[in-house]
Amino acid sequence: MHHGTTITQFIAEEQRHIPGATGDFTALLNDIVTACKMISNQVNHGALVGALGSADSENIQGETQKKLDVLSNQMFIQCTEWSGHVGALASEEMDDIYDIPAEYPRGKYLLTFDPLDGSSNIDVNVSVGTIFSILRVAGNEKPIANDFLQAGTQQVAAGYALYGPSTMLVLTTGQGVNGFTLDQNIGEFILTHPNMTIPADTAEFAINASNSRFWEAPVKRYVDECLAGKEGPREKDFNMRWIASMVAEVHRILTRGGVFMYPMDSKMSAKGQGGKLRLLYEANPMSFIVEQAGGGSITGAQRIMELQPESLHQRVPVILGSRNEVERIQGYHSAD
Ligand SMILES: O=P(O)(O)OC[C@H]1O[C@](O)(COP(=O)(O)O)[C@@H](O)[C@@H]1O
Ligand SMILES: [Mg+2]
Numbered sequence: 602m603h604h605g606t607t608i609t610q611f612i613a614e615e616q617r618h619i620p621g622a623t624g625d626f627t628a629l630l631n632d633i634v635t636a637c638k639m640i641s642n643q644v645n646h647g648a649l650v651g652a653l654g655s656a657d658s659e660n661i662q663g664e665t666q667k668k669l670d671v672l673s674n675q676m677f678i679q680c681t682e683w684s685g686h687v688g689a690l691a692s693e694e695m696d697d698i699y700d701i702p703a704e705y706p707r708g709k710y711l712l713t714f715d716p717l718d719g720s721s722n723i724d725v726n727v728s729v730g731t732i733f734s735i736l737r738v739a740g741n742e743k744p745i746a747n748d749f750l751q752a753g754t755q756q757v758a759a760g761y762a763l764y765g766p767s768t769m770l771v772l773t774t775g776q777g778v779n780g781f782t783l784d785q786n787i788g789e790f791i792l793t794h795p796n797m798t799i800p801a802d803t804a805e806f807a808i809n810a811s812n813s814r815f816w817e818a819p820v821k822r823y824v825d826e827c828l829a830g831k832e833g834p835r836e837k838d839f840n841m842r843w844i845a846s847m848v849a850e851v852h853r854i855l856t857r858g859g860v861f862m863y864p865m866d867s868k869m870s871a872k873g874q875g876g877k878l879r880l881l882y883e884a885n886p887m888s889f890i891v892e893q894a895g896g897g898s899i900t901g902a903q904r905i906m907e908l909q910p911e912s913l914h915q916r917v918p919v920i921l922g923s924r925n926e927v928e929r930i931q932g933y934h935s936a937d
């Protein structure tokens with residue numbers, strides 16, 4: 602497909618090549634696109650519409666919710682619940698799964714999402730995003746939380762919207778990764794980044810260095826070797842970036858390569874926490890996108906998409922990006 606194609610056209614074209622497709626999937630993706638446009642509009646208007654600051658609430662993980670976390674979550678529900686394409690929703694900002702209200706028909710897909718990722722960046726006007734993933738409903742019964750506990754390899758589609766200097770939507774349905782830019786004048790996402798691929802090699806890494814004393818040994822070894830630069834075993838200098846918005850971080854990696862790490866550390870394991878990022882709303886969808894773009898995504902020793910989820914809000918360590926670097930880090934874990 603060529604530059605200038607609208608996302609609506611693009612999704613319809615992709616669906617045409619799926620045998621037996623009924624149009625439900627296309628319609629659901631279009632509803633998600635609408636939700637992202639609504640969130641983008643709120644994020645862009647920021648303080649003008651009183652959207653900055655915290656809400657008086659916490660999510661299930663004890664994090665204070667931002668007003669925009671709550672608002673974005675509502676927008677996602679509002680745009681997707683009515684159409685008859687979704688069986689149930691699960692979000693980082695809702696304790697339990699969201700049942701489709703009785704007045705609406707129930708559909709055959711499950712939708713998981715992080716309505717606003719990187720939300721600590723809202724008040725300082727730095728990029729934030731939305732992450733989503735689509736799974737199939739297993740049977741005809743009303744979906745329950747357990748139905749969401751599917752390995753990442755089962756995902757039908759995943760994507761993110763990035764609310765940066767321009768708003769972009771990046772999507773995979775398992776046939777590569779494509780990026781679209783929102784043309785605010787016509788209110789449409791236009792294909793601007795066809796077939797996004799991650800360079801296999803890189804000299805750029807991203808990690809929150811304030812946690813370094815808690816890192817597991819293989820990660821410490823990797824970062825130490827990067828920092829040693831030309832004089833170290835890697836024999837080249839590395840650059841470092843940390844935005845604290847996973848969406849922006851993954852987008853940079855899709856654009857020019859790199860490695861992103863939120864690894865396991867002793868502070869989290871002491872609290873019985875499996876990692877920082879959430880498997881169903883962040884790690885799985887991003888892993889699907891990264892792998893479809895030719896990159897790798899692991900917990901350390903294991904491929905993230907092969908994990909069998911144990912609970913809705915489960916957290917996992919995440920190391921993703923340029924394939925050769927991710928393989929190297931995985932090697933350090935097996936050697937450990
Ligand atoms: O504040 P830290 O430790 O740097 O963590 C930043 C990470 O946390 C996140 O913001 C978590 O996502 P939420 O903002 O959706 O909770 C990631 O986007 C980011 O990579
Ligand atoms: Mg997040």
Ligand SMILES: [Mg+2]
Binds near residue numbers: 693715716717719720
């Ligand atoms: Mg969030």
